[in-house]
Every structure is written in structure tokens, then in C-alpha cells.
Amino acid sequence: MIRRLLLSAAAVLLSACSTPELPSPSLSGTGGLGVVIERASGQVAVVDRLSATRLATVSGLGDLSHASVVFDPTERYAYVFGRDGGLTKVDLLRRVIDRRVMQSGNSIGGAISEDGTLIAVANYTPGGVKVFDAATLDLLADIPATEIGDGKRSKVVGLEDAPGNRFVFSLYDTGETWIADFSADRHAPRLTRFTGIGTQPYDALVTEDGRWYIAGLFGEDGLAKLDLWHPERGVTRILDGYGKGQQPLPVYKMPHLEGWAVAGSLAFLPAIGRHEVLVIDTASWKQVAAIPVYGQPVFAMARPGGRQVWVNFALPDNGTVQVIDTESLTVTDTLTPGPGVLHMEFSPRGDRVWLSVRDQDLLRVYDTDTRREVATLPADKPSGIFFTPRAHRIGL
């Protein structure tokens, strides 16, 4: 470790007197940085959310369909989870790939541990979770999922971090939720397995307080809830009617659960196959309202502080965004940023919201209060937007 630090210090300092290949980045804080996925070209844009500028392009990240990003606690490094099993560590200060591994054949998202030292990836092929050292990307632990015959293992979905250096995830093919607790040993997690949680969990979330893990079910109605403060109480079913009475959606059209927004004691959940956002009382876990919206919601995201929930939609309505007022539980604004609004990201205090407008190759930045556009940035078919303050939040 010391040797590595010395060598990197040597590299930094030597580049100051030799002829450097790249201009040395100037000193800057990292709390205002962000990353935008440019799927079609396998690259990410590094952005400064405070000046609304594009700083750099980092390419060579492989298949970034459905890619997601987490940040280390210093907010210097972004870990990008690609669809093809690639795990890429991007240095936001030097604006280069720091390290990259192909860790599986097919993966779906990941998480960083509470202490910032572990990166976990959920894999479809081979089904399981792999855990890497956040500094080196060396493999630390391999957690194969339950076998399903023919030498195959269940796909893993809904991988989230939880307090106590735990990761929680679900097994699509076998209807399980597992907790992997790395608090005692970073090579050998303590596993807790919950079986029979429901048919085909396909996505999940951890609430912002780190208490509730909630998995959506593709194969039946309802949601599976686990109290991470009391895992001994097991997985219980909530919202039995969730999804009921609808034509089944293809899995790729199911709403994102990470978009689940909690504002005060209410949660806002995209309905499945219906043009509604459902309102759930998190004390009773019962539905208390359904808010009619413009289309099939994809993400319902709470502005920090919870005064509004912003909603985007699936095709053919993905050019529209609506704003729900969380006091009146009504839609108070309808915006048309342009075709292909794929993702939204708020500044951490909530005064700005960035939208990816894929089919215009643009990022649009809005003043959250006035809904006026305050900036645009070029981007190549942008999808996910991720700002570094996510480093400090649980379950993102």
C-alpha cells in the first residue's frame, strides 16, 4: 500500500518535470462532479453540475445498456457497471479509466459497501454476486447463486448496499432474497437466505434510511419486504394488489424500483401497466392514493426534501415529464423536454434537476422550483445521470 502510494506520488511529481502527455489536472474538489452514461458509444461524460459543463469524455467501457454507477466515499472514483459484465473504475480527476475488469458474461448493476472498500456486482451469467476490492478491483469473494439445473444458477437482481457492510440481493429464478454480511470478513461473508419470497423478483430498492429492502415481483402480484433492522422477522408481502388485473408487461418495460420516492411518510411508486403513480403510507405499507399521470411511469423520483415527485414515462410517452405535488397529491406541472427522456438526477439540495433527452443528444438542466431550463449540454444518446453526492447515501 505504502509502496503503491509512493509510486503514484513519484508518477505525479515526475510528470511535473518531464514532458507530460496530458495537462496536469488542476486542484479541485469533487463534490460537484458527475457522470453521464453514453450507451451507444460505450463511453461516459464527466460533468460539473455546478457550472453545468461537460469536462471530459472517457471511452472504452463496453456495453453500457442499463448501466449504473456508484462512487467511492472520497468522490474521486466512479464505478460503472456495464451490461456485458464489465466493471470499470473511472478517475474523475484525471478523467481516465483507472482500472477495468470483465468480471462476468452478463451483469445487472452493483453497489458499494457502507465503508467504501467493497464493490459488489449482480450477475446473470454465471448467476451470482462477485465482490471486489474497491482500490484494486481484485476479486475478494464469489457468491454463486442457487443452482437451477443444467449447471446453471439463478440470475441475481436487485443488489443493494445496506448498513453494517451488508449487501442484499434477490434470485430471479428461485424466488429468494439473500443478505451477505461482510462486517467480519471481507473474503467470507456471512450469508442469510430467505426462500419463497415470491415468484421472479426482478428489481429492488433499499429505502434512504437503510431499513427496508423491497423487491418487485414479475411473476405475481405484490412486493416482498424485508426489515433490515430485524431480518429475523423474515420477508413479508405488501401491496398484494400491486400489478393486479393488468396485462403482464415484458420485464424490460417494468418500472424501476430504485425510482421509488419517499417523501415524509409517503412513498410514491410507479404502477405497473397503468398510467398511475401509487401513494403508499410507509407506516402501514397500504396504498392510500393513486395519482393519474400521463403514461406508464418508469421513474418516480422525489426532489430532495420531498416537496415534489418527478415522473418520466415509457414509450410512446417518453418525451414528457410530470411533477407531482406531495402535499396535494396532484400533478401540478407537465413538461415536454423532448423525445427519449430516460433518466433524471437532482442536485443533492434539490435546486436543480438534470434530464437525459436521448433522442436529442442533450442533457437539459432545470430550475426545480420555476421549471425553467437553465442550461443544456451536449451528450451522445445519454441515459443514466449520476452525481457524486450519491457516495454519501445508503441504498443507491
Add this chain to the structure above:
Amino acid sequence: MIRRLLLSAAAVLLSACSTPELPSPSLSGTGGLGVVIERASGQVAVVDRLSATRLATVSGLGDLSHASVVFDPTERYAYVFGRDGGLTKVDLLRRVIDRRVMQSGNSIGGAISEDGTLIAVANYTPGGVKVFDAATLDLLADIPATEIGDGKRSKVVGLEDAPGNRFVFSLYDTGETWIADFSADRHAPRLTRFTGIGTQPYDALVTEDGRWYIAGLFGEDGLAKLDLWHPERGVTRILDGYGKGQQPLPVYKMPHLEGWAVAGSLAFLPAIGRHEVLVIDTASWKQVAAIPVYGQPVFAMARPGGRQVWVNFALPDNGTVQVIDTESLTVTDTLTPGPGVLHMEFSPRGDRVWLSVRDQDLLRVYDTDTRREVATLPADKPSGIFFTPRAHRIGL
């Protein structure tokens, strides 16, 4: 040790090229940094909370009694509000004073605007609020408080930031709360004044969602509450019994309101003159419980996620810290870190808590879950501890 090696490596390498005045700080993210007030010597320690190391000492900050700190959104700069009217901008990367102004004769805390471009300071002498450009510390706006005769103006207390680039503060001598809205003009705020809010407001808080401004009253019982989502509804009184039936405490012994902890729908409030932490339902703003504790509480701070509230105490009990479980509403642990525990700061995800143990010249770092001490750092009579992720929160 690592740092010393790095510096000596730097010295060797730099001697090989030019002769710089200072070794260039190595590139690093800023999300893991923090500042600790060392009051007696007018200096701050710059710390790395991830490695639990002291990185540097920055001195020359004047009288740091009751000093507080805010951070710019990039997390590079700390703004330190001194008791003597000094406002100091510290560069956490270069570890030097970037700028410093003596902006009044006597001040009590400050805030940074939602957009990170304005620094506001609450002044006793002359009574009012001054607002500075965060980049240059140039004076942008001067807001004198209400006159109280003899050419004097009311002292200003409880200055907090609020969404919409607003600052909210109270006037001790005239019983007012003002909102200064800088969203339209950074030189000329729009002022909204609420009079007759109660006798001698002495401190205040803004809840984490940015909605509620609550001022404590020194001259009478109860608290004054303002709904920042609906300022047109005016200031209303809550908790009429708060402080009732007790011997008045001197103002410097009153508990800190910024320590008000909100966990789920409950708020935890240090009682005045009583060995109790009061539990308030934030839906009704009624007291629902009183938890007996070891001494007169000073700070009651929620672990991020809200599972516990940690409490420290006034003399003669300031060597003890207690942990309240927010589900059972009971004290589940009593720690004795050492004499003079003045402040506590959680890591943003809650896995660590740092304590200032003034009379042992130590910072103690605990694992929040196990309550085991995991590190100590030397510090010269430490008081406030502030980590950079505060930059991303409202009302801190």
C-alpha cells in the same frame, strides 16, 4: 507515517527538477475530508475521516469559541465562523487560509446558500446579517436588524439556509423571525418579517427536508415554528410546555437546537434544565414521550438513517454519552469517552461517529454499531467536528 513517506519522496523527486515553494498537494477527492475546531489555539485540524488521520493544521483563525463550519458544494473549501466576527475560508486541498475577513465585532454562526454562492453570517455587534460572495468574500448585502435604541440593533441568532436560496434567522432582542430571499437578486434580498414570534429566540434549526424552521425561546416557554413551504401561514407556537416549571438556565447552558434529531416521524429534543430527551411527533408537533437520560442534554443527534440518537451532556456530566434506540425509546448504551465531550459527528452513512474529548486533547472514533473505539487522533482542545458531506444537506 504514509504521509511522511510521501512528503520525503516528494522532496527527493522535486529536488530533481525545479525549486518550488511548496510541495504540490497530490490529487485527491474531497468527500472524505473534515475540519475540527481547536478553540484554544485559534486553529483547525484538517482530517481524513476514512483513514482517521490528521492531515494538517491551519492556524490564525482568531477566536473560535462556539465556532461553526459550512462547506462549498465542491467540498474543497470550509467557511469557519468565529466568535470575534472573523470569517475564514480554508482550502482543504492546499491546507491553507484562502481568504479571511473580519466582518463584524461579534458573531454567532452562519450558513451557505442552496446554490453555494452566498455565505451569510449572523452578527451580535452590530446586530444584523452580512452576506458575502463565497468565492471572493466580498460583501454583497448588509441586512441591519431592528433598532432597539441607543443606536443599537437586535442581536441575530439561529441563522439557517433554506431551499430557494433563502436564509432564515431570528432577532433575539425584538422577538422576530426574518426570511431573506436571494433567489432574484444577490445584492438585494426580498425580506419577509414575522414579529411577535416569542420572547428572546436564542437558537433555531431547519429540518433536514428544508420545510420547518423552529426557534427556541429563552424568555418564555415553547418553540416558534415556521413552515417554509407556506410562510404565508405565519409563525405558530408548539410545545407550550417546553422548559416550563424549571429554574431558568443561563443562555450558554441552553441545549443546541441544531442537535435536534429527526428519525422517521419522530424528533428528539434535548429538554431544558431536565435530564430528559423529549420525543415529538412531527405530524402533530406534540410531545409523545420523555426519555430519562444521564444529565442535561446538549446535543441529541440522529445517526443517519435514524436508528439511534446519540446524546452528550452539560457539566458535570460531560464525560458521558448515551445512545437511545429510536424503536424502543430507551437508552441502550452508556459510554464514557472521557471528560469534556463537546461534539459528535457521524459519517454520512452512519457507520462511524467521531467525538471531541476536549479535556483529553483527543478525537475518538467509534464504530456506531458495536460502540467499539476504532481510532483516536490528537487534537488541541477539540470542539466542533464537521465533515464535508454537510455541503449537500439543507439547514446545516
